[in-house]
Amino acid sequence: MLATLIYGERDIRLEEVPDPVLSTGGDAIVRVVAACVCGSDLWPYRGVVPTTRAHRIGHEFVGIVDSVGAEVSKIKARDFVIAPFYDCDMTCVNCLNGVSTSCLHGGWWGADDRLGGFADGAQGELVRVPHADGSLVATPSLPPEHLIPGLLTLADVMGTGHHAAVSAGVTKGSTVVVVGDGAVGLCAVLAAKRLGASRIVAMSRHADRQVVAREFGATDIVEGRGPEGIAAIKQLFGGIGPDCVLECVGTKESMDQAIKSVRPGGAIGYVGVPNGGSELPIRELFNTNVGVNGGVAPVRNYIEELLPEVLDGTINPGRVFDLELPLTQVAEAYAAMDERRAIKVLLRP
């Protein structure tokens, strides 16, 4: 089959690799219907995270089950399934506590699983999925074509934006600022709207992303950053700041923006993978009673809640995909996102 590998900075290649085979009894082989490129994939692509050896890449996909191991009981061949950006059993104490990203037996796409088998990266034609009954969620029936992008967001960005909002305690009437206008930040706007936020400010300086933010529920746009952005936010909220800030970038600057924007006693929900240098200034947080909650989003735990609203059209997070390419053009997909020609690229094997 064909699968994507990263060889180094700006070196993405689609190559012939061995087809995966069932190996643990609890696994499944899934034929990928749609995959995509994540903002976090750009880190090794840009060389921010060095690539020391070529390896598979990609961690978001939906697909059709090809075959399942002997111990798999809930997932069946020909099911249409959504996979989170990691595998998990959904039976261990951490999964049951709602933190499936800390599954005691889980792992990551493109890496060996805990049982020694290889879980393929998602930017390919087939993926071997460990713990298929836990990792995968099947739709009630084969979804129509126009819902594929929205379903694909449940693998990562929509669940991650939702996690930011949940972690910040967004509820009916909350005032919210979203830092970051990538696919996750935009989904965080949608999540905040869905949870009942009364006012949602999207911090964005890109016209195309501002349009999506407005569609998703943003009531205000702030283009400034740093001190200028903080001043603009304070002005919008009576000099005090919003109840919640959703930090969807992961840099020192974005976290600083969040901490300095939120009101005393407010909360930051953060899901941006933290870059170096962003240790939290505890004395500043202490003095203002600002809470910091979030982390690597346990999106698997959110799929059951969000899926019905994608299926019935209540929410349309698939709107974040503004470019679709065949898998054969995966290198171009990376370049388009790197150069900000696209918010998020959907790939079709």
Next chain:
Amino acid sequence: MLATLIYGERDIRLEEVPDPVLSTGGDAIVRVVAACVCGSDLWPYRGVVPTTRAHRIGHEFVGIVDSVGAEVSKIKARDFVIAPFYDCDMTCVNCLNGVSTSCLHGGWWGADDRLGGFADGAQGELVRVPHADGSLVATPSLPPEHLIPGLLTLADVMGTGHHAAVSAGVTKGSTVVVVGDGAVGLCAVLAAKRLGASRIVAMSRHADRQVVAREFGATDIVEGRGPEGIAAIKQLFGGIGPDCVLECVGTKESMDQAIKSVRPGGAIGYVGVPNGGSELPIRELFNTNVGVNGGVAPVRNYIEELLPEVLDGTINPGRVFDLELPLTQVAEAYAAMDERRAIKVLLRP
């Protein structure tokens, strides 16, 4: 009148100072019935925080109102009142948001208030209280003598322990570990019990404090610290950790203990005034989805909730006082706490 001043390291003096006078219209003069020494008072006492000029000290007191300014309407002369460890108006947006420690017009005992008047330190005979209608809470009637210590804890330690528990989201059935066995840590045990925690581990290596912790609701005691303490906690909670850790110390070591003890997806409620070097390791928090909430406790916002239970004997946080001295022995009160001969010392003017 007599009031306590700190002159420098281990140099506490009781001196004659001018009686306070009403000056802003909204203030009150309160005759102190009971005050006390706080763990945070030991920082300047020990020289950890340098004292550059002699100044008043003390921030916890209950007393009888002597006189009130012309604009004061709720508080009356002869009321028995509880003062939080700061003054606040309880009408500004931050106070109404539950964060009276960030009151837009509030201040601190022993410092000039925002209107330019001086708010006396609490370890004295009289205190001028700014924003009397906001800062002070009057009891329904003159309380009996045996309730004075419990009422005094509402000025700081009980409200602060409660804030740790609330910030960590302690609720019915939560499993909780409390780091720190000072008066705040012990009150955090009591607060967790009151909020319905099913299991409460007190980390303490002092027999006298363990006794109080047990009385307050601790189900287990762990004496170890550092890696040994973390291992003991993990073992008590199935290798995973508790839902909530209440950090009531404020050192790098205690916060590290909290972060490494709590379960994935759990929460830390912290109220220990952070010492230097305790910046939060965001990547570790991100990977495990551990939330960090808390800060300088808005105890004024909690008095109405906790007061009835102190008055009817449901909770007895006054148990943390194990030594009572006349104000004339205030220097000995500091020494007793510094040398850990007492958990907390009550002072009687």
